Amino acid sequence: MEKEMNVQEIIFRLERFWADRGFYIAVPYDVEVGAGTMTPDTFFRVLDPRPWNVAYLQPSRRPADGRYGENPHRVEKHHQFQVIAKPAPDDIQKIYLESLESLGIELTEHDIRFDEDNWESPTIGAWGVGWQVLLDSLEITQFTYFQQCGGIELPEIPVEITYGIERIAMFLQGVDSVFELEWSPGVSYKDVRFRSEREFSIYNFEKADIDSLFLLFNSYEREAKRLMENNLLLPSYDYCLKCSHIFNILDARGALSVTERVGMVMRIREIVLEVAKRYISEVGNG
Amino acid sequence: MVDFLLEIGTEDMPYNHVREGIIQLSTLIKRLLDERRIQYKEIKGIGTVRRLSVYVEDIALEEIPKEEIIIGPPLQVALDKEGRPTQALSGFLRAKNASLNDVEYLDTEKGTYVCLKRRPPAKSTKEILEEQLPEIILSLYFPKTMRWEGGVRFTRPIRNLLCIIGEENVNFSIGNVSSSRFTFGHRIWGKERIPIHSPEEYMEKLKESYVIVEPEERKKVILREIERIEKEKGGKALIDGEVIDYWVYTVEFPLLFIGSFKTEHLNLPYEVIGYVIEKNQKFFPLTKEDGSYLPYFIGVADSVDDLKGYIVKGAERVINARLIDAEFFWKKDREIPFEVRWQDLSKVIYQEKLGTYLDKSNRITELSIFLANELGYPEIDSIRMASQYCKVDLVTEMVKEFPALQGVMGGIYLREEGYPENVWKAVYEHYKPLSIEDSPPSTIEGAILSISDKIDHIVGAFGIGIEFSGSSDPFALRKAGLGICKTILHHKIPISINKIVEISIQTFNNLITINPSEVKEKVLQFMDERLEYIFHDWMGFPHDHVKAVFASGTENIYNLYLKLKALEKIKDKGLLKSLVYAHKRIKNIIAGQPFVIPNEILFNQREEKELWEIYKELERDAENFLKEKNFEAILELLLQVEPFVNRFFDKVLVMVDDMDLRKNRISLLTSVNSLLQMVADFSQIVV
Numbered sequence: 001m002e003k004e005m006n007v008q009e010i011i012f013r014l015e016r017f018w019a020d021r022g023f024y025i026a027v028p029y030d031v032e033v034g035a036g037t038m039t040p041d042t043f044f045r046v047l048d049p050r051p052w053n054v055a056y057l058q059p060s061r062r063p064a065d066g067r068y069g070e071n072p073h074r075v076e077k078h079h080q081f082q083v084i085a086k087p088a089p090d091d092i093q094k095i096y097l098e099s100l101e102s103l104g105i106e107l108t109e110h111d112i113r114f115d116e117d118n119w120e121s122p123t124i125g126a127w128g129v130g131w132q133v134l135l136d137s138l139e140i141t142q143f144t145y146f147q148q149c150g151g152i153e154l155p156e157i158p159v160e161i162t163y164g165i166e167r168i169a170m171f172l173q174g175v176d177s178v179f180e181l182e183w184s185p186g187v188s189y190k191d192v193r194f195r196s197e198r199e200f201s202i203y204n205f206e207k208a209d210i211d212s213l214f215l216l217f218n219s220y221e222r223e224a225k226r227l228m229e230n231n232l233l234l235p236s237y238d239y240c241l242k243c244s245h246i247f248n249i250l251d252a253r254g255a256l257s258v259t260e261r262v263g264m265v266m267r268i269r270e271i272v273l274e275v276a277k278r279y280i281s282e283v284g285n286g
Numbered sequence: 287m288v289d290f291l292l293e294i295g296t297e298d299m300p301y302n303h304v305r306e307g308i309i310q311l312s313t314l315i316k317r318l319l320d321e322r323r324i325q326y327k328e329i330k331g332i333g334t335v336r337r338l339s340v341y342v343e344d345i346a347l348e349e350i351p352k353e354e355i356i357i358g359p360p361l362q363v364a365l366d367k368e369g370r371p372t373q374a375l376s377g378f379l380r381a382k383n384a385s386l387n388d389v390e391y392l393d394t395e396k397g398t399y400v401c402l403k404r405r406p407p408a409k410s411t412k413e414i415l416e417e418q419l420p421e422i423i424l425s426l427y428f429p430k431t432m433r434w435e436g437g438v439r440f441t442r443p444i445r446n447l448l449c450i451i452g453e454e455n456v457n458f459s460i461g462n463v464s465s466s467r468f469t470f471g472h473r474i475w476g477k478e479r480i481p482i483h484s485p486e487e488y489m490e491k492l493k494e495s496y497v498i499v500e501p502e503e504r505k506k507v508i509l510r511e512i513e514r515i516e517k518e519k520g521g522k523a524l525i526d527g528e529v530i531d532y533w534v535y536t537v538e539f540p541l542l543f544i545g546s547f548k549t550e551h552l553n554l555p556y557e558v559i560g561y562v563i564e565k566n567q568k569f570f571p572l573t574k575e576d577g578s579y580l581p582y583f584i585g586v587a588d589s590v591d592d593l594k595g596y597i598v599k600g601a602e603r604v605i606n607a608r609l610i611d612a613e614f615f616w617k618k619d620r621e622i623p624f625e626v627r628w629q630d631l632s633k634v635i636y637q638e639k640l641g642t643y644l645d646k647s648n649r650i651t652e653l654s655i656f657l658a659n660e661l662g663y664p665e666i667d668s669i670r671m672a673s674q675y676c677k678v679d680l681v682t683e684m685v686k687e688f689p690a691l692q693g694v695m696g697g698i699y700l701r702e703e704g705y706p707e708n709v710w711k712a713v714y715e716h717y718k719p720l721s722i723e724d725s726p727p728s729t730i731e732g733a734i735l736s737i738s739d740k741i742d743h744i745v746g747a748f749g750i751g752i753e754f755s756g757s758s759d760p761f762a763l764r765k766a767g768l769g770i771c772k773t774i775l776h777h778k779i780p781i782s783i784n785k786i787v788e789i790s791i792q793t794f795n796n797l798i799t800i801n802p803s804e805v806k807e808k809v810l811q812f813m814d815e816r817l818e819y820i821f822h823d824w825m826g827f828p829h830d831h832v833k834a835v836f837a838s839g840t841e842n843i844y845n846l847y848l849k850l851k852a853l854e855k856i857k858d859k860g861l862l863k864s865l866v867y868a869h870k871r872i873k874n875i876i877a878g879q880p881f882v883i884p885n886e887i888l889f890n891q892r893e894e895k896e897l898w899e900i901y902k903e904l905e906r907d908a909e910n911f912l913k914e915k916n917f918e919a920i921l922e923l924l925l926q927v928e929p930f931v932n933r934f935f936d937k938v939l940v941m942v943d944d945m946d947l948r949k950n951r952i953s954l955l956t957s958v959n960s961l962l963q964m965v966a967d968f969s970q971i972v973v
Contacts, residue, residue, distance in 0.1 A: 071614075072607075072610075073607060073611075087435045088434060088435060088443075090435070090443075090445060090462075091445075093297055093298075093473075097473070097474075107474045108474055108475065108590075109592075109593070109594050109596050110589075110596055110597060110600070111541075111587035111588060111589050111592075111597045111600070112473070112474065112588070113536065113537075113587075113588060114297070114298035114335075115536075116298075116300035116301075118430065128432075129430065129431075129432035129442070131298060135600070136587075136596055136597050136599070136600025136601065137567060137585070137597075137600050137601040137603075137604040137605075138600055138603070138604055145432055145433075145434055145443075147432060147433060156435075157432075157433055157434045157435060171600070176603070176607070254633075262635070262638065
C-alpha cells in the first residue's frame, strides 16, 4: 500500500472519481437516516426510468449500534459513501474496482471477493440482489442491484454501491480501532467523533424519554400523512424518515414490545409506499 | 469432427448457483442433442463463479431428422378393384407433391392406409443451437433471480456469451449481449478479452489468464494445498464439504494460505472458535491430535500470490476482531444467569401469530413433560428446566451475533452455570438433527426436547395456514418432520404421534386459526410423508413394504421400522407370496368391513372351525410377542395361517344364501384380517 490515506482524503478521492465519470455529487442529506439508501436522492430517484447518476457522502445513524465509544468496530453514527447509477453500466464491477485503485489500492496485492448478500428494507419497501465486497476478508462495500423500492417494481434497474468509509479507512491505515483513524492531518476520528458516540449512546440506551418519543412518533406520523394527502411528497417523506429515526431510538432504548415494533414499521411503510405511488403517478414510470 | 463450446459469462454468482447451474446447463443441452439426434462423444459441464460452460466433444454438424409419416386415404379408397389409383389417391399425392413411386402402406387398427414416409432435410447443429440456446439458458432454475439492463432474468447479470462449434461462431443473443468467440480472464490477473479460435484451446487459454475452469481441478488444488499446509504445521485441518464447495465455486484461481490468531483466544469455547473460523469466514481450522484447536487456520483467496502478505494479514485481522467480539460476549453473557434472563424471551417474537419465545418455551415445557411421563422418564424437573431454558440463548449477545450457535451456546452457558448434564446437554443438542445426514440428539432428554420443539414448530405452522411447496419451504417444516422421525427411530421411542399432536394443539390455546381437527389431520399426513421418505428414500425399504406396513397404522413409528425389518428378514419368499395372495382373497371378500367376532355356534364346516381355532391360538401368541415388539416372531406366526385360509376358501363358500351364515363367515375373515394387520396389509405387497 502506498502512503496511508486519511478519512477526508478517501472522501475527496471518491467524490473526484465519480465526478470524473459524470456523476452529480450531492451533499449529505440533513435528516437522520439509517442508511444512504433512505435519502431522497436515492429513494425517489430510483423510482422512475430516467437516467440518474449520483454520488455522495451520507452519515448514517444506527442508535442500537452505539457502544459508548468503547468498541473498536461499532459506532452509533458511521459514514457511507453512496453511489447510484441508473441504468447500471455493463462494466460497473470494473468501474468499482477502478474506484478502489483510485484510493491507492493495488489490486494485484490483494484479494477481492464478491460474496452473495441480498438486501432488503421493509420500512421503505425495497429489496435488491447483490454482494458484500470483501477486500482481504474485510467487508468494505455493499453492492446491490435494486429490484424494488417503495413497493414498486423498478422500471429501470439501478445499481447502488455503498462504501463503508470507516472500514476502508481502517483497511488503508492498518489500525484496529475506528477511533485511531486519522481524519485529517493531526486530527483523529476520536477527536471528532468520540464525545458524540459516548453521549448519544447514553442518550439512546439510558436517557431517551420514552413518552416524549412516542408523542413525537405520532406527531411526525400525522404530519407525514397530512403532507402525503396534500401531495407534498418530499416533505411527507422527510417526516417518515423522522419517524424511522425515532423508532430506532425507541428500539435501542428497549422500549418496544415485539408487536409494537412490527406495528410501527408497518405504519411508516404504509405512508412510504403511498408516497412512492403518488410520486410515480406524477412523474410517470414508463 | 469438431467440438462445441458455450460459456455464459456473468457477474459473480452465488457458489451454489454455480454448482447447480453447471449441472442444469449440461443436462439441458444433452437433452436437446439427444432429442434432435445430434451425435456427440461426450458432454461436460464446467465453470466458475463468473462463467457457466458446456463442452461437447466430437459433435455432429447436423441432426438426424426423424422420419415423418403422412397418412393418406385407406387402401380400399386409394385403389379401385383393379388396383388402379383412384381420384382420392392422386389428389392426395398431388397435394403432398409426391408420385406413385413414393407410396407406402401402413397397417393400423382401422385397416391399411396409404402413406408417404419422408425424412425432412437435416438442420445444421449450429442452426439448431442458435434457435434453442437462448431459451435453454433462460430456463435454468436459480433459487433467487434478478433483472438488470436488458430485461431478462438470471441469477446475476450476463455480460458475455462465447459460443463456437469448431471454428465457427454460433450466433444468438440474450438481452443486450450477443454471442462471440471471446472470453475473459481472471478479474485482476487475466486478460480482459481473449479470442478462442476453436474449443480445444479454451481451457488452456483460460489457464494462461489465471482461470481454472474445471471445478474438479480447483478442488484438487485446494485439497492438495490443505494437505501441504497440514504437513507444514503438523496439524489436521477440519474440512467441511460445504466449505470446500463454497471455495471451489467462489474462486477462479485458488490461493491457499496459513494464518494465525492470538493464542489467548484458545480459551473460548471450542464451538465458538470453530464457528468464527469455519462458518463466519469459511476458512479451515487446524487441530491437534487430541482434537483441540491450534492457533492457526487455512484461508483461501482468489489470487496468484500474496507477495506482500496483505491477504494473510487481512484475514488474521478479521478473525482476531471476531474472536475479540466473541470474548466480550462470552464474558458479558455470563454476568446474567439464565434464571433471570429467561423473562427476556417475552421480548423476542417467535412468529407473529404464534407469540413470543416465552410462549413457545411454555408450550414446549408442557409437551416435553407429557412426553417424559408417557415414556416413564423419572426426572421431570430436569425436563422442565431444559424446556424452559432451551430458547434463552436467543437473548444472549453471542447468539445474536452468531445465530447458528443457538442451542449449542445455551447448553454451554448452562454447563458453565453448573446445571446437571442431563439439562445442559439436552439444550445443547435440541436443534439436532440439523439435516437428514446429521445425527439426532444423543441423550433421551435431548430427544424429548427436540421432538417437542419440532412438533410445536410444525403444528404451529399448519395451525396458522403456513404451507410449503416442492421448491419453497421457508419454515423448514420438512426438515423438522424428518428430524422428529429420525430422533424417534434412533431412540426407539414408543410414542403415538397422534397423541402428541393432539396435546400440542391444545398447548396453543386459541392461537391456532385453523380448525384443530383439520390441523391434526394435516400434520399426521405430513408426518406420514416424511416417514415414507425416511423408510423408502433414505433407508431403502421397498416402497410396497412401506405402504403395506403403513396400512397397519402409523401410530407408532418405531414399530413400523421393526415391521419393515421383519419383512425384510423373511427368507422364504414363497411363503410370503402365498400369504399375500391369501390376504388379497380375504380383503376381496370382506370389502372393508370392520373386525367382528364370529359366532362359533354357526360354524358348520371343519375348515371354518380349524381356521377359527388357529386364529385364536395365533392371536394369543402374537399378543404376547407384541409386548416385546418381536415382530419377526409375529410374522412367523402369521405365515402359519396361510394354509388354513386357503383350505377355507377351497372348501367353504362364503357368499351363501343364508345371510346369518354368510355374515358369520365374513366375520371370521375380518378376524383373520385384523390378525394379519398387526404387521401389515400384505395384500399391498408386490409379489
